[in-house]
Amino acid sequence: MSKVVVVTDSTAYVPPDLVRKHGMIVAPLYVNWDGKTYRDGLDITLAEFYARLKASKTLPTTSQTTPDDFRKIFTQVLADGCEVLGVFISQTLSGTLESAWQVKKTMPDAPIELVDSRTSAMALGFVALAAARAAERGATLAEAAAVANKAVRRTNVIFVVDTLEYLHRGGRIGGAKRFVGTALNLKPLLTLVDGRVEAVETVRTKKKATERMLDLIAEDVQGHRPLRMSPLHASAKEEVEALAAAVDARFHPDECILSEVSPTIGTHVGPGTIGVAYCTGF
Numbered sequence: 001m002s003k004v005v006v007v008t009d010s011t012a013y014v015p016p017d018l019v020r021k022h023g024m025i026v027a028p029l030y031v032n033w034d035g036k037t038y039r040d041g042l043d044i045t046l047a048e049f050y051a052r053l054k055a056s057k058t059l060p061t062t063s064q065t066t067p068d069d070f071r072k073i074f075t076q077v078l079a080d081g082c083e084v085l086g087v088f089i090s091q092t093l094s095g096t097l098e099s100a101w102q103v104k105k106t107m108p109d110a111p112i113e114l115v116d117s118r119t120s121a122m123a124l125g126f127v128a129l130a131a132a133r134a135a136e137r138g139a140t141l142a143e144a145a146a147v148a149n150k151a152v153r154r155t156n157v158i159f160v161v162d163t164l165e166y167l168h169r170g171g172r173i174g175g176a177k178r179f180v181g182t183a184l185n186l187k188p189l190l191t192l193v194d195g196r197v198e199a200v201e202t203v204r205t206k207k208k209a210t211e212r213m214l215d216l217i218a219e220d221v222q223g224h225r226p227l228r229m230s231p232l233h234a235s236a237k238e239e240v241e242a243l244a245a246a247v248d249a250r251f252h253p254d255e256c257i258l259s260e261v262s263p264t265i266g267t268h269v270g271p272g273t274i275g276v277a278y279c280t281g282f
Helices: 016-021 046-055 067-079 094-108 121-136 141-152 164-170 174-178 206-222 237-251 263-269
Strands: 004-009 026-027 029-034 037-038 061-063 084-089 114-118 155-160 187-195 196-202 227-233 273-281
Touching: 004 067, 004 121, 004 141, 026 067, 029 263, 046 263, 061 187, 067 084, 067 094, 084 094, 084 121, 084 141, 094 114, 094 174, 114 141, 121 141, 121 155, 121 227, 141 187, 164 263, 187 206, 196 206, 206 237, 206 273, 227 237, 237 273
Parallel strands: 004 026, 004 084, 084 114
Antiparallel strands: 029 037, 029 061, 155 187, 155 273, 187 196, 227 273
């Protein structure tokens, strides 16, 4: 049986130790800023990116992983005698999955399966990890893809941003647009629905928003196990550490992964964003 290699993208921001442990490959998206292009997670550090984002008068733009990137990755995996399972950011948010499809169409006989996670950040990461762990247990390519598609339905992310400015200017605001122009002390709780940013509700302060976030997650998971959770942040280390402590005390998750938000996603949500991605049953 050929080994199944899971390929995901940099917006998942799966911690490097887990990428290595599970033999995953990460394809970078791109950040374009003042005439220069940076590979997400490779050419610019998170500290550099967020410091610049806070101070810059210009905002970066983002672009998808290219077909050429995927051709190189897929070709190498296949040359090693392995099969490819691609698990990527929602096609509603990025053209990355379409780039992968373009390559797959030119290799019709190659063992390649592609999955739309319909999400991003560590919610995407949990879907990719579920597939990689299934492959390690001996799942075939089709079986691992089925696990990924099932995990998509069991995975979610809820987050709160400091300001809607970045989502608004980047055109990713979706159903949260009705909150644009609201009082600054109102903090909207947001989620991703089929890759679209949708509003859950507004709370008066960020502290209250994080408390409400945990209540909503509790309602959603309803005691299902195993429970994997990832407190995540965009340049908000102290806040996410407090959130992680609250997550651990309330849920005692089977796995808790502290994650940062990649520059590609940070471009759209902005510094100060915190949230929790979670997955049940895998």
